[in-house]
Amino acid sequence: MMDFSGMLAMIWLWPLLFALGLAWPRLRPYGIKLLPWALLPAGLLWFGFGWQLLADSSVTLKLEWPNILVGTRLNLDRLGFVWLSLSLIVWGVAALHSRWVQDVYAWRYALFFLLSLAGSLGLVVAADAVSFYLTFSLMSLAAWGLVIHERHASAQRAARWYILLAILGELWLFVGIVARAAELGTTDLSIWAQTSSAGWGLALIWLGLAVKIGVPILHIWLPLAHPAAPVPASAVLSGVMIKAGIIGWWLLLPSQAMANNEWLWLMPWLGVATMLFGGVLGLMQTDPKALLAYSSISQMGWLIWGIGWVWQSAQPEWMMLWVAAFAFHHALIKAGLFLAVGWVKFSATQARWMPWVWGMVILLALLLAGLPFSSGALLKAEMKQVSADALYQLPDSLLLAGSVITGLLMIQFVRRLARLEVQPKTLEKPALISWFSLVGLALIWPYAFMTPSWDNVLSDTQPLLIAVVFATAWRIRVNRQVHLAPGDGVVWLEAAGVKISQLKKHQAWWLKQQQYLVYWRLKSQQKLRRFSKRIYQAERFFLNWSNYVTWLGALLLLVGLSQVF
């Protein structure tokens, strides 16, 4: 059996090497074309490790570099394999689709793509807190370059909010990690997973990662960034990077400890709240990409809910696989949907492909909405089932509402997509093939380890039906009545910011103070000069002869008398 542990570093150093290569101007024009090749080691590892897993499902790859940073560890186990798989697939497809990016700064897009790719792959294999933090930051910050790539006003605005939230999250995460590392005396995540530590360290880590996941209130960057980024970038943002938060929660937080009083009810409720929150706000969107972004928030609700009960279960390592599987499901479909927007948008000239494209779009929408026998329906049902042994249970109706709202969102999405203005672009055949393959994979992968049964068909169809009913009954479209700008809270914040800055501008008082300061400085200089002159003239007193002699006499008297008394 081959030892793939060296590949653990290669999978993310290799793209970094590509990124460095872009420093050489001659390579830059090939930047985009080279992107798929950056995934080569990751692919090899996936393939090799996949075979090893088939032989022994508990096998783990390990790599230790004690002298790099403050001690670097990397490993890959079967859960990691799931993460790696979804990352590899989505990044790969996105890399192929990156050819859509054809502007002058394409190489820059490639650079950030490579950097965040490296981070994204790295955090999958990270087994110490610092490596995780490093790769997580690399991914987050580099993604900023993807968000801002198109440079128009909305991209800049999105990037601004993105980086603000990202850095805030980074720093929460950093402080949390430091706190845990200091308390546990190690950065080894295998120890971290089993040992609890002070509550607020955990809370900070949780919070730092929550930003990435898009937990309500911290989500505001998400609906701005996803629509603003180029299509393939949106695909990875929504498909892969958003999951990094879940991976982080799992890796950095101790599962037993996370099932205690405070967290017990928080995570499930937060999960449901996120589902509904993302869904409701998504319905108020007109831009299909923004809608998808809210949908991602909503879907993250499922993962939050999922990890909530995984922590509470007796065998979290095992249960986590279900959550990972759901993540895998969402990754494929959401990436596919985002790419679909691209295909619809760019492929108007290729009319003969259009039916196929639309077919795929509808298929994907249905998969996400939970078409019976599809991955969505199967996984949701399975998760509900296995979560039955969790300590804290949510009412089923809430989860049902979550599913319904997903269905509604998808219907809305298709409607919106149909109204999209189109821009002709050349057809990229490899990309198209990869997209079709992606959709295909999304369709069939569950059957590799799940056998669908007819028993649940009714209950599985339930949410979809309700959604269709609602959608048809409610003919008046929500987003015409209650339109909400993408980024919801951002709008208010920005308005408040403008108010504040205007407030400051009109403060004549401030200006006056400054003028007064200048005046005061001049005046004090003048005073000093006058004072100097006076001092200079004061010496006349000593120069005067009679004073001189008086002083002399006085001193005589002083010395003489001082000794006498």
Add this chain to the structure above:
Amino acid sequence: MSWMLPALVLWPLLAATLGVLHQKHARHWGLVGALGTAVLGVAVMGLETSSWTLGGWALPLGIGWRLDQLAQWMLLIGAIVGLFVSVYAWLDHTLPRAFWWLWLGAWGAMNALFLSADVFNIYVTLELLGISAVALVAISNKAGATQAAMRYLLVSLLGSMLFLLGVALLYGEYASLDMVYLAQQMQSGPVMFLALAAMTVGLMAKTALFPLHAWLPLAHGRAHAAVSAILSALVIKASFYLLIRLWLEVFAPLDLSLAFWFWALLGSLAVLWGATQALVTPSLKQLVAWSTVAQVGYLAIGLALMIDAQAQFSWAWGLVGLILAHALAKSAMFLAVGNIQQRAGHDNLQQLGYVLRTERKTLFAFGLAGVSLAGLPISAGFLAKWWLLELSFDHQAWWLFGVLILGSLMTAGYVLRVLNLALTNQAQTQSLQAIPAGREWLVLILASLAIVSGLSAQSLWGG
């Protein structure tokens, strides 16, 4: 007695008189006299310390000479500074030849003063020193030099008279003039206090200690640079040396309880007033002269700190260190100013920017000297000030910390007033006079000595 001791006094005096006789070559006679005296002054460091009586007349009758370490050091300081000033002056053709015989007269007088242990004899040497010094001021062709010299003359005479009064009172009381003998006999009493007061105030006037300083900035500011160097570095030190002798030796047995406050307060006022004036004066030369007023304040503070019985006498070497530091730094500074003044043709601070910038060696020397004056490391001045601080601590005179530090800061302030000009971009406004290159190097070496001598401060304590 070694022949070196009489030679130390007579060599400069005879060389000076030869200069008077052979006026055409007064400059060269002057140099011969200076070099010889300097060599002797250094060589005397190697002599055994001892005392002698002149003419073989036993002590109460004759005149006593004494070569102790304090005298040796004073002679050495005189020799070093004298040598540099002399060579500098030799290179300066604008100096009137009278400079030479006056300067050598002053030097001989100082050497005689340092050697003498007899208060009346010291009075005579003070007279010779005073008259030469006054005339040295007067040979300057700068406006107002004569008035300044007259003022100096009067102060000098007044000081001498007061000193003489003290001598007379001492003689009347103890029928002796020898300092060692007097110190042994000294008893408290109003007459002694009067003597002490008279001598002290007289010498204070000559040392230009605040508030009797007014003559100094005029005289030193208007004199020729070499002369200012001599006056500031050596002449006022001679009278201060006497103050040390009187307070720490002759009158030491008296109960001088308030003396600390007297000296420390006057010294502090001197430091502050001198520095303040240096900060506002418009002329470079005056600035340096005012600095002397301030530095004399440090000497007074040093004396104040030594008067206390708690201090071990070995500590008094710090006073010599202070004198040494100031002598080297101040002479270097005045000579540097001389270079600049001669090059620019004036010493108006505001218009010296260009000259200062081009005269790199001289400016560097000025800076080094300033460093020592301000008591910045690692100069001799720094160690001297360190010594003052340590003693202040022992005396628990915290307020002196403030004065010393403030004084140092102000010193730095006025030194930097000058250096600042060199860093401005002032353009050339006047044509520059040429000066011999040797003089720049000379000043630089002297200033470096002011720094380097700090490293050998330990030798003052016999290390």
Add this chain to the structure above:
Amino acid sequence: MLVFDGLLALLILGLAWRATSSRDLFESIVVFIALGLMIALAWVRLSAPDAALAEAAIGSGLAGALLLATWSRIEPQTDDRVRAFSWSWALVFSGLAVGLLLAFAQIPADGQGMMDEVQAHIPQAGVAHPVTAVLLNFRAWDTALELAVLAWAWFAQQALNRDHTPRYQALDGEVLQTFAKWLTPLVLLVGAYLLWRGATEPGGAFQAGAVLAAGLVIYSLAYQHPWRAGRLNDWVWRLSWVGGFWLFVMIGLVGLAMGVGFMGYPPAQAGGLILLIEICATLSIAFLLAAMFSGHRDTETLASKSNKES
């Protein structure tokens, strides 16, 4: 005699006050001349004829002439004028006066000083008069330095007086010239007499020198400066200024070489050496004082001055 002494003291104080406070400079000078006389009298009353003699020689003659000469050449200065009266001044100096009086009251009246010591050593001194013995033997170094002080005072004056204008107009009075002609030899004679007396009685080199100098001054007032006419070489004059001091210290060094110490004489030759020194010193003093009075202009000084002006 108490009345006399009291009156004398009052006179001295009054004159001194008048000399310093008078607004008229000429009046101050005249009062000063009178003061010199009073002080000489005071010395007499204090049994110090040596000092009285010196005061007489300098105070009455040379000082007056010198002050008058100066007065004729200076402008009244305004910036240093003494204030008429100030409280601080009065307070300080009345306090000082009280202090001085209190202190002097403590001085023992029977202070003999070193007189016993001096008397005991007179036999080895080579001269009989104790004052001369002290000045030229016991404390010869002081005297040698005093000679130097005098010489340097003249050098200093040369440095101060840089414009070299003659102080007096040429004289054309017949009476004065005749007077001077008769007076000069008399003065020389008195000078020599005082010098000779110094060995046993009050008198000596300084007094003699001062008298001689006065003679030279009279002569130079009446006639041309002898040195200005070029009758004597510059060198001779210069030598006369420093010769006394030279000889003095050379003999002192000889003492060092002979083992009696610096500034000491072999006892056997003491008398002769002292006489030699006294003669030279008298001449030096005389010429120095005379030069100080009349100003010396030698050819070299003139040359250098014209150089400077060009």
Add this chain to the structure above:
Amino acid sequence: MSWFYQAAALVLLVSMLLSLFRVARGPSYADRMLAAQLIGTSGVALLLLLAAAFEQSALRDVALVFALLAAVSGIAFTRVAKSVKE
């Protein structure tokens, strides 16, 4: 010392005091100078008187010097007065 000498000395001293009045009042410089000369003359007499009284011959020397040199300031005054305007 006999009362005669004392009385004579006192008289001389008082006469000097009187001439001082003239020194102070002037009005001309010549008046002042002459008064000073008078003081000198009185002084010489006083010295001689004292020499006799104390039998100190040295005082006669003092008187001699005074007498001789009083001329100097007199002559000097005549020379100076010419060049000074009153």
Add this chain to the structure above:
Amino acid sequence: MDNSVWPLLIIATSLIPGIWIFFIPEHQRFLRSALNIGGALIKLQLVVLVLIGLYTGEVYQIQWQVLPGLELKLRIDGLAGLFLLLSAFLWLITTIYAIGYLENSPNRSRFFGFFTLCVSATTGVAMAGNLFSFVLFYELLTLATWPLVVHRGTQQAIAAGRVYLRYTLIGGGALLVGTVILHRLAGSPDFVPGGYLDDLAIHQAWLWLVFGLLIAGLGVKAALVPFHSWLPQAMVAPAPVSALLHAVAVVKAGAFGIVRVMFEVYGIEFAHGLGMASVLLVMAALTIIYGSVRALFEMDIKKRLAFSTVSQVSYVALGIALAGPLGAIGGLIHIVHQGLMKITLFLTAGNYAETLGIHKVHELSGVGRRMPWTTVAFTLGALGMIGLPPLAGFVSKWYLGLGAWEVGLYWVLGVLFISSLLNAAYFLPLVYRAWFGEAPAQWPHEQTLSTKFETHWMLLFPPLITAATVVLLGVFAGYAFTTLGWVEWLVNQEFNGL
């Protein structure tokens, strides 16, 4: 060769060229540069040799009695080695840079003379073996840097110089007084890990006074609030000077002095016991926040960097004041790491100013395309400052954070958090503008300094090298030969050597 010669040699390699340079005529460019670079190379070589020797247990020291009981002592210990290496390395870098930067400007001999003297003083500060010697070199440093601050000679420069001196000299005075008092209380023994004041616990009031004086004196150079105001004003100096001031010489001398005082005079546990560490901690924390906030509102690039220095240097004091080994590690490595990062930033800022005339933040727009390499270096420096892994700044912050937790001062983590956030807030906009802003049609003042590179090679390579070290020191932090390894060794001495 006798070991005692080494400290002298190390000083001489800059002192002698320095003095020589003063007297070299302005036009002899080659000689001057050769002296400068030659001296710097030799010094670096010597320092490396000494460090190797130090690792094998050699002792390098030399002393000279100056007053009774007062020794001038030069000694190279581990801490000195750290600072020496930093200054020797950065001197070489900045010298090369300065030669390029000041090409054809007036008064170069003066500049390089003082520049070199400044380094001599810095090495002296590093090697000072007792407090007295430290004070000596510390003051020398003030003097040597002042002419550099004023070098341009403009009205503004002179005003800045005046402020600089006012602060540093008064601080020097406080330091001197403190040193004297301490000398009278405890003599002036060598610096020793764990301090030498344990016996003096009864003089608590004195020790507090001295502590206040010393911290005030050192705090001026280390730019602790409220002694920091000189630093932003000193920005009028030429870029290499700012770089040197901020990265190595002045600011670090202050920080280094705080380390010496806390570790080897008071002894950290002793100081902690008396509560001094807490005072320092609060001061450092305030400084960190205050500096960052001010930086945020500065629109002049160099001024922004200056306030950033105010903030960043206090990390050193913060780490020390935490009074735990991990915090100490964080503080000490930050001496080096901040130095490298800040010098990178200043050199690149200098490049912008010299090549394109860019001084203000808004002028940076699009400069990344005109000067990509410079901007890469700038970006690395900025990201390092924010504390992103794997750059050097991260390692510092990491250990500071661990140190804060270790001693239970959780609020310090909050300080780190806020500071990092502010760092990001004032650095990222610059980076953003540089890479993504629209380049103007014409740069404020463009000069063609090179046909081959984006700017003169002497300006380009120094920041690139330092930027590379920023990366390397972060990535390979775990190795013994990096700062972290060295500092861990040092901190062991302080905390276990008791």
